[in-house]
Amino acid sequence: MTCSELPELDPEDQPLIGALADRGAEASAVVWDDPDVDWSDYDLAVIRSTWDYTTRHREFLEWAASVPRLVNPPNVIRWASDKHYLQGLADHGLAVVETTWLEPSRNFDKRALHNRFPAREDFVIKPAISAGSLETGRYTATDADSRRFAIEHAHRLLSEGRSVMVQRYLPEVDAAGEAALIFLHGTFSHAVHKDAMLAPGEEVVGEGDTLYKPESMSPYRASAVEIEAAQNALAFARARIPGRSPASRPLLYARVDLVTPRSGDPVLMELELVEPSLFCSLAPGALDRFADAIMAELRMGPDTHNIALA
Ligand SMILES: Nc1ncnc2c1ncn2[C@@H]1O[C@H](COP(=O)(O)OP(=O)(O)O)[C@@H](O)[C@H]1O
Ligand SMILES: [Mg+2]
Incomplete structure (x- = not known):
């Protein structure tokens, strides 16, 4: 099919x-x-x-x-x-790949999300049910703006009732x-x-009929x-x-x-x-x-x- x-x-x-x-x-x-x-x-x-x-x-x-x-x-x-x-x-x-799971039932506030992200390394946020790299983002832990975008991303997915995965960005994927x-x-x-599918700071957003990132x-x-x-x-x-x-x-x-x-x-x-x-x-x-x-x-x-x- x-x-x-x-x-x-x-x-x-x-x-x-x-x-x-x-x-x-x-x-x-x-x-x-x-x-x-x-x-x-x-x-x-x-x-x-x-x-x-x-x-x-x-x-x-x-x-x-x-x-x-x-x-x-x-x-x-x-x-x-x-x-x-x-x-x-x-x-x-x-x-x-080591993963921190964020479940929608926990009602995390933004501070709680912040506390669950890595302190130093790049990290990835993606939904547990996903394909084609859609709704997947790569963030820089030490950059305040990037962290804010990550919080917004995770918050949006959780508010849609979706489970969220947080992973350290594996540098081997770039190499x-x-x-x-x-x-x-x-x-x-x-x-x-x-x-590698994600540049630093990249968020792949699924819009309209997008099925996957090429x-x-x-x-x-x-x-x-x-x-x-x-x-x-x-x-x-x-x-x-x-x-x-x-x-x-x-x-x-x-x-x-x-x-x-x-x-x-x-x-x-x-x-x-x-x-x-x-x-x-x-x-x-x-x-x-x-x-x-x-x-x-x-x-x-x-x-x-x-x-x-x-
Ligand atoms: N922890 C990670 N470290 C490095 N790259 C990642 C990581 N998680 C996802 N990616 C990048 O995002 C792409 C899509 O993630 P993946 O978990 O394979 O989900 P899906 O293919 O189901 O969308 C991967 O092929 C990889 O390039
Ligand atoms: Mg994949």
């Missing part, structure tokens, strides 16, 4: 339709919240670019639960679409960027490199250490997602975003299990592997071949 702003899918995913046709399946782009769609017409529904769900979270989860054969499945979508999962993984010993590792049915497929991605050769860290993060997730046992089938698609500190092992920035761009165009063979994985998923179900790409 896709969203109404991208009814023909993201250009990155359009070649998938031909790759699936080559394999004997008829796939079409379908908008997730189109009321005229009968999801039981499809043998499989694969989420691809439903990027407008973050401000309609409850509606999106209800929709996910109503689709007969959705991948990734609704329990995974529910768990992975709220970044509180990072805390759950950290509690079980996984290295994740080396992020590594995004893509897994198909649990097997490492390829990796891409993502440049990213600068490039092909990347992941190290053995990164692949192992990503596999470990996925194993942690599989053990913790409600309704899944470690023995259940691996996820059709997963993207693990890692940042590696100058000295030390990679830390998890984000686990993209809902609607990640998979950047198949940046890695030879990746599109074929993704199409093969979708076909394998299809074969686990009824003997017909209609696929909705949302």
Whole structure:
């Protein structure tokens, strides 16, 4: 499925339709919240670019639960679409980006917010339910104006009833960027490199139909250490997602975003299990592997071949 702003899918995913046709399946782009769609017409529904769900979270989860054969499945979508999962993984010993959580139910006043921001280092504020870097801001702790903007930002999100994450800005993101590792049915497929998204003082504001801040991605050769860290993060997730046992089938698609500190092992920035761009165009063979994985998923179900790409 896709969203109404991208009814023909993201250009990155359009070649998938031909790759699936080559394999004997008829796939079409379908908008997730189109009321005229009968999801039981499809043998499989694969989420691809439903990027407008973050401000309609409850509606999106209800929709996910109503689709007969959705991948990734609704329990995974529910768990992975709220970044509180990072805390759950950290509690079980996984290295994740350290986060202070601000919950709307606490009714923080501006002073209390100020006291929860780092004293010295740049920091990031973002909503727990977010995508595409929208509503994400980078602030300078020692600059009074920047701190004030950060307080306003956090206050605005909290007043909308949204949980807020405060993180130290990891300087490694400026120096080396992020590594995004893509897994198909649990097997490492390829990796891409993502440049830093936030300049000092930058606030990415989602306005109108904006779905995401454009990213600068490039092909990347992941190290053995990164692949192992990503596999470990996925194993942690599989053990913790409600309704899944470690023995259940691996996820059709997963993207693990890692940042590696100058000295030390990679830390998890984000686990993209809902609607990640998979950047198949940046890695030879990746599109074929993704199409093969979708076909394998299809074969686990009824003997017909209609696929909705949302
Ligand atoms: N703690 C952080 N340190 C450095 N950069 C960050 C941090 N948090 C977010 N960013 C930047 O903002 C981008 C978006 O944040 P992310 O947590 O990946 O949310 P999403 O991709 O869901 O919008 C990241 O790709 C990164 O460039
Ligand atoms: Mg991200």
